[in-house]
Amino acid sequence: MKKLLLTAMIVGTFSLTYAQSDYYNDYRRSISDVNWASVITDLVLSQTQANQIYALNDRYNDYNSWNRVYVSNPDRWRNDRYVELERIMGHDKYLKFKNKYYKGQNPVAVYNRNKNNDKRYKHMDKKVKVYKHKNGNGHR
Template sequence: MKKLLLTVFLVGTFSLSYAQSDYYNDYRRSISDVNWQRVVADLLLSTTQANQIYVLNDRYRDYDTWNRVYVVEPGRWRNDRYSELERILGREKYIIFKKKYYRGQNPVIVYGRNKNDYKKYRKEQEKYYKNQEKYYKKQSKHHGRGHGHDDDWD
């Protein structure tokens, strides 16, 4: 029994670390696959914007610093990185960046294709909208009943 538990623990540990390193490799590729000097020139970015991009690219220089932040949810790096990039570039330049460097696709999906993250994202998004729909239906029913309470005082 102890050997079985130890085996399960070791397999789980190695597969988790393997998955983590895959995410980290995607993170590094998202930086190295793009010529950031060309991005700065093509988008006519200010010196401040260029410096902010370089700081963003240098934020996690090695696996350990990256892993401290993303150990629990490694796929989150994509949303964090690209929302920060959008903030730096501004909405219009970010859209141009996406079109030119990711062929109009969301970079979050470009670096998550092999892990079924897109399916997971779509499922979560559908669940969110269903919950929102239920919430608003419940609210409208609640507000509808709320008007009837005035009659109770007569």
């Protein structure tokens, strides 16, 4: 019984760490996927605003510093980051940024959508399609 409990704890710890690292990878991509020098130039941001954006991007240089803040709620980074970007840029320039880099979608929703790719319930889509196909009328 002790071995079973210990195994369950170890597996749970590794799966939690894996999930946390996925969130951190999304966080890092939210920084690396954008050419911030171009954003600053295109939006005509001041040097102070540019410095604040660079400081925001450098806030969590490694997983451990990020995890200390977001360990209990890893989803929160998305909202925190984009609220802070809006504060730095101002509402109008933030909307221009969002429209150009996220095609008008809320960046929080973009990363929330990505986090569910290849997760344990993805196989359910196939079952729903098969059920719809067999049923023929499209009702679930």
